[in-house]
Amino acid sequence: MSVPVQPDWPQPSHPELIEVRYSATEFNTSAHSLVSLPPGALFTPLTSPPLTLTSTKAYSSIQLSRTEHAELHSDLLYVNHSCEPSLVFDMAAREVRVASRRVQGEEQEGKERGLEVGDELTFFYPSSEWSMAQPFECRCGAGEGVCKGWIGGAKEMGRERMKGMWLNAFIEELLDEQEREAAAAAKDVEATAVKDVEVTAKDGDKQPTVKEERSKRTERKGSCNVQ
Numbered sequence: 001m002s003v004p005v006q007p008d009w010p011q012p013s014h015p016e017l018i019e020v021r022y023s024a025t026e027f028n029t030s031a032h033s034l035v036s037l038p039p040g041a042l043f044t045p046l047t048s049p050p051l052t053l054t055s056t057k058a059y060s061s062i063q064l065s066r067t068e069h070a071e072l073h074s075d076l077l078y079v080n081h082s083c084e085p086s087l088v089f090d091m092a093a094r095e096v097r098v099a100s101r102r103v104q105g106e107e108q109e110g111k112e113r114g115l116e117v118g119d120e121l122t123f124f125y126p127s128s129e130w131s132m133a134q135p136f137e138c139r140c141g142a143g144e145g146v147c148k149g150w151i152g153g154a155k156e157m158g159r160e161r162m163k164g165m166w167l168n169a170f171i172e173e174l175l176d177e178q179e180r181e182a183a184a185a186a187k188d189v190e191a192t193a194v195k196d197v198e199v200t201a202k203d204g205d206k207q208p209t210v211k212e213e214r215s216k217r218t219e220r221k222g223s224c225n226v227q
C-alpha cells in the first residue's frame with residue numbers, strides 16, 4: 001500500500017521476487033516484479049514472513065476474513081491498488097497469486113497475460129477490504145470502463161461496481177448478505193407504503209352518512225326559508 005511506513009521487517013523481505021522502488025514522495029512507493037509468471041501461478045505464500053493478527057484494522061493492515069485483520073510485515077505492504085491488478089491476495093488460501101490481465105491491442109482481443117519482470121505489483125483493494133477508512137480517487141491508469149474511479153471498501157462499492165473483479169470468498173458472502181438485507185428493507189418499505197395507501201383509502205372512503213347529508217340539506221333548506 002502506498003503509505004508512509006517504517007518497515008519493522010528486514011528488507012528486502014522477498015529479494016527474489018519484489019523490488020521496492022522508493023519515490024521522492026513517500027506516498028508513491030511501489031513494488032515491482034523480479035519474475036515472470038503465468039496467470040494463476042503462485043507468487044508467494046502469505047505465511048512467510050508470518051502475518052500477525054490485529055484486533056483492529058489499520059491503514060497498513062489487510063483483511064483476512066469477516067472478522068480478522070493482519071499486518072503483513074513484508075515488502076508486500078508496498079503493493080499498490082489497481083483496478084486491473086497484477087496479483088490477487090487470496091486470504092483463505094493465504095496465497096498471493098498472479099492475476100489474469102487483458103493483453104492490450106485489437107488483435108490481442110481475448111488474450112490474457114500474467115506477470116512480467118518489471119511489472120508493478122498491484123491488487124484490487126476492495127477484493128479483501130470490506131470497509132475502507134480512507135476511500136480515494138483511483139489513478140491506476142487502467143483506462144476508461146476499467147478503472148472504477150472512486151475506490152472504497154467492498155461495502156461502499158457494492159457488487160455492481162465490482163463486476164468482473166476477483167473477490168475473496170468472505171467478501172462475496174458479505175455482498176450476498178448486503179443484497180439480501182437491501183431486498184428485505186425494500187420489501188419493508190413497500191409493505192409500509194401499501195399500508196399507508198390502505199389507511200389513506202380508508203380515510204378517503206369515509207362517505208358522509210345519510211344523516212349528515214340530510215342535515216346539510218336541511219341547513220340549506222333552512223337558509224332558503226329565511227330568505
Ligand SMILES: [Zn+2]
Binds near residue numbers: 084138139141147
Ligand atoms: Zn483504477
